[in-house]
Amino acid sequence: MEEDEADLVAFLDEKERGEFVFSVKDEEELIAFLMIEHMGYSMDIGLGMRPDLTGQGKGVTFLKAAMCFLRMNDEPKQMTLSVATFNKRAIKLYKRMGFRTSRIYM
Numbered sequence: 001m002e003e004d005e006a007d008l009v010a011f012l013d014e015k016e017r018g019e020f021v022f023s024v025k026d027e028e029e030l031i032a033f034l035m036i037e038h039m040g041y042s043m044d045i046g047l048g049m050r051p052d053l054t055g056q057g058k059g060v061t062f063l064k065a066a067m068c069f070l071r072m073n074d075e076p077k078q079m080t081l082s083v084a085t086f087n088k089r090a091i092k093l094y095k096r097m098g099f100r101t102s103r104i105y106m
Contacts, residue, residue, distance in 0.1 A: 020035060032062055034066050063097055
């Protein structure tokens with residue numbers, strides 16, 4: 001995200017990013033985020049965690065909390081995830097949590 005300065009500024013500004021991006025903070029420090037896109041009866045989610053917090057088993061807890069949050073607020077019939085193909089650690093987590101690959105975009 002840091003490679004596109006305009007996107008980073010919009011992402012960090014609550015008014016710019018709108019009501020479909022949520023931040024997870026420790027005190028005032030951003031540690032993770034959740035993005036939601038409504039797609040008909042489905043909800044596509046994207047999430048990210050600060051790099052120094054990955055690889056410690058925290059992804060399962062974060063993904064479960066995100067899914068619980070979505071179910072409490074929107075009750076989606078289906079949830080999909082978007083993830084970069086190079087992000088093998090995230091893909092492994094998502095598959096372990098029951099998600100499966102349906103499409104790959106280039």
